[in-house]
Amino acid sequence: MRKRLPLRALAAGLALLLALCAGCTPQPEKHTETFAAMDTVMTLTLYGGEDGTLSAAKDRVLELESLLSVTDPDSEIAALNRDGSAALSPDAAELLGRALELCGRTGGALDVTIYPVVRAWGFTTGNYAVPDGGVIADLLTRVDYTQVRLDGGTASLPEGFELDLGAVAKGYTGDTLAALLKENGVTSALLELGGNIHTVGTKPDGSDWRVAVRDPAGDGYVGVVSVASKAVITSGGYERYFEEGGVRYWHIMDPKTGAPARSGLASVTVVADSGVYGDALSTALFVMGLDGALDYWRANRDFEAIFVAEDGSVTVTAGLEDAFALSGRHNMAVARP
Ligand code: AMP
Numbered sequence: 001m002r003k004r005l006p007l008r009a010l011a012a013g014l015a016l017l018l019a020l021c022a023g024c025t026p027q028p029e030k031h032t033e034t035f036a037a038m039d040t041v042m043t044l045t046l047y048g049g050e051d052g053t054l055s056a057a058k059d060r061v062l063e064l065e066s067l068l069s070v071t072d073p074d075s076e077i078a079a080l081n082r083d084g085s086a087a088l089s090p091d092a093a094e095l096l097g098r099a100l101e102l103c104g105r106t107g108g109a110l111d112v113t114i115y116p117v118v119r120a121w122g123f124t125t126g127n128y129a130v131p132d133g134g135v136i137a138d139l140l141t142r143v144d145y146t147q148v149r150l151d152g153g154t155a156s157l158p159e160g161f162e163l164d165l166g167a168v169a170k171g172y173t174g175d176t177l178a179a180l181l182k183e184n185g186v187t188s189a190l191l192e193l194g195g196n197i198h199t200v201g202t203k204p205d206g207s208d209w210r211v212a213v214r215d216p217a218g219d220g221y222v223g224v225v226s227v228a229s230k231a232v233i234t235s236g237g238y239e240r241y242f243e244e245g246g247v248r249y250w251h252i253m254d255p256k257t258g259a260p261a262r263s264g265l266a267s268v269t270v271v272a273d274s275g276v277y278g279d280a281l282s283t284a285l286f287v288m289g290l291d292g293a294l295d296y297w298r299a300n301r302d303f304e305a306i307f308v309a310e311d312g313s314v315t316v317t318a319g320l321e322d323a324f325a326l327s328g329r330h331n332m333a334v335a336r337p
């Protein structure tokens with residue numbers, strides 16, 4: 001009996017200590033910065049990690065921008081477009097290789113040679129105009145991703161062709177940053193790269209990140225998706241557009257018609273492990289339209305998505321049924337395999 005008392009006292013003391021410590025567990029330090037890059041505003045928020053990780057992450061974004069920007073005359077992509085051939089850095093070569101593969105997987109709904117068409121409509125220059133049919137037909141003879149050659153680190157294009165990696169560059173940037181952060185001991189981070197959100201791990205308290213999906217028709221949200229360690233990437237007609245004669249023309253082009261993709265969708269949000277894949281798909285599924293996009297999902301099942309149609313209706317793929325919380329005034333359908 002006498003021996004048990006100190007043991008009990010010890011157990012009670014330990015329990016008290018644990019209870020107290022639960023309230024004072026050191027939270028990882030928050031580091032955050034907002035800056036302009038890749039034609040958008042980015043906010044990186046990291047928890048924990050080594051000193052200097054945040055500035056290393058920002059420097060990496062600026063480095064990728066300087067390699068990949070189609071409008072920066074000093075970028076590798078601009079050199080390729082100007083000279084028809086260029087030696088690419090490992091980053092640009094890897095991204096171009098993966099982008100070409102995804103152009104093929106999406107049956108050309110994604111086509112990285114769409115740039116002459118994008119420019120004719122004034123996107124990337126700001127000189128918006130509806131080109132006439134003859135101009136578009138001529139430009140479409142220079143749109144065909146199968147004509148791009150990538151041999152080791154050297155890329156080449158036929159005469160008159162031009163590349164634009166704008167549909168996938170931010171996705172690649174998110175993947176690159178997530179890897180850099182993990183190497184530096186960051187287990188929790190939220191990377192907001194314009195319409196692309198990349199999450200590393202969970203929130204510091206262990207709960208999922210909650211990412212709002214914008215209402216393409218207004219300032220509000222259609223709902224919130226809960227995720228951990230995923231990329232959540234949206235392509236929407238509302239992101240960049242101009243209006244002429246009462247018609248809205250946006251920056252996502254159908255490579256078959258050379259005109260803004262009018263598939264009945266107003267936005268596509270893809271939830272995927274890979275940012276490049278999610279970014280390529282958000283653009284390509286927007287071009288395909290809801291039926292084509294769901295066919296692609298059923299055939300692949302390696303991502304989930306939230307589709308908002310121009311009539312405001314929302315469709316989510318089955319894997320998001322529990323993770324997506326719809327805001328009040330929308331209708332939602334769940335697509336099954
Ligand atoms: P995102 O915002 O990821 O959907 O990418 C849209 C950007 O990619 C546009 O601003 C264009 O520069 C380019 N783009 C537009 N349509 C396509 C397409 N069908 N395939 C590849 N890139 C495209």
Ligand code: MG
Pocket residue numbers: 166167168235278279280281282283
């Ligand atoms: Mg994209």
